[in-house]
């Protein structure tokens with residue numbers, strides 16, 4: 297009997313307990329739902345700006361970094377905002393500008409498309425040379441406004457983008473976000489700046505898509521992109537036309553051809569082939585129909601940097617002000633390639649020789665995921681306008697890359713923090 301009472305009493309208490317627990321649980325859920333519906337969370341930008349993008353010290357760093365040296369070697373005294381500054385091309389261009397005395401402010405969102413620790417290492421390199429890199433997104437209008445209020449940039453070198461041809465099938469949104477919305481965001485802030493800066497930005501050789509006539513000339517058609525990546529770059533070129541036409545922005549697009557070199561991108565074939573060959577892992581080498589070899593006009597980073605600086609130095613001023621165009625402004629597109637395509641099989645042979653390791657080759661048909669069979673640049677227009685002349689053949693360039701790779705990752709294995717993300 298006692299037992300029964302006890303158990304009855306105990307049961308009642310358990311019931312009461314579980315009832316109040318449920319009450320607490322459901323009211324918490326309700327409060328959370330109300331909060332989510334009626335309270336808009338603080339925007340990430342304002343959160344960031346409170347923490348990272350304010351204060352006298354921050355503003356001083358931005359201004360110092362943007363300030364050209366009075367004895368600038370180029371004599372141009374540019375003050376350049378480089379977007380994607382912690383990226384591969386962004387780092388090299390920022391360093392080259394800074395070294396010749398121009399002012400440079402970097403902007404990068406340090407996303408994790410590939411190993412962000414490589415981007416952090418590049419950032420360190422830049423900061424050691426006096427380039428301040430702001431961590432922020434090109435779609436953050438508040439941050440851009442703040443930057444343009446602080447500095448009168450003469451130029452914007454817009455290199456921030458979602459790169460990679462094949463990844464577009466996995467994450468299409470990131471291409472729209474960075475390459476379309478991000479580009480518009482940059483044009484918008486430049487449009488209202490007074491004076492408006494001139495803009496040089498990274499398009500891509502991929503806009504030539506399925507074209508078969510070689511070498512690719514800027515006048516060729518670009519309406520058959522083979523990947524969403526290519527389509528967003530092509531769209532960027534059309535958007536550039538619009539902003540040039542309506543607002544008088546001076547805009548130069550650069551069609552880069554498979555850029556490689558030290559501090560490169562781990563998502564690119566030459567980079568992850570190196571990694572896999574060293575590990576003894578097999579590598580997939582794509583081939584076209586009827587065993588046709590796939591080839592690229594691989595272009596060494598130093599040549600690309602020269603092209604970028606040439607484009608910046610010959611960019612005319614924008615002609616608008618207060619968001620209105622005063623007269624027609626410059627609008628250009630240049631190929632920046634190496635002018636001598638090399639089959640991917642040859643790239644692998646060079647790597648084998650440099651690494652002294654035989655690759656485990658796995659030949660596969662070119663998947664239908666955005667790749668094209670070949671690229672080949674005609675660079676006569678860039679040569680005419682700013683003396684662009686690529687100097688580095690693939691073997692010489694890869695030698696420099698392998699040297700850097702072995703040095704960087706031999707330290708990396710020790711620290712175990714610099715693994716590539718490919």
Ligand SMILES: O=C(O)[C@H]1O[C@H](OP(=O)(O)OP(=O)(O)OC[C@H]2O[C@@H](n3ccc(=O)[nH]c3=O)[C@H](O)[C@@H]2O)[C@H](O)[C@@H](O)[C@@H]1O
Pocket residue numbers: 459460461499500501502503552553554555563564565566580581582590591592640667668
């Ligand atoms: O020049 C360009 O426009 C583009 O160059 C590269 O794109 P891609 O030429 O495809 O460079 P990789 O991804 O490094 O591929 C190089 C070559 O290796 C081949 N490949 C790639 C991957 C693989 O596993 N096996 C293989 O044979 C590709 O088909 C291609 O022919 C960049 O990744 C793009 O961001 C850039 O815009």
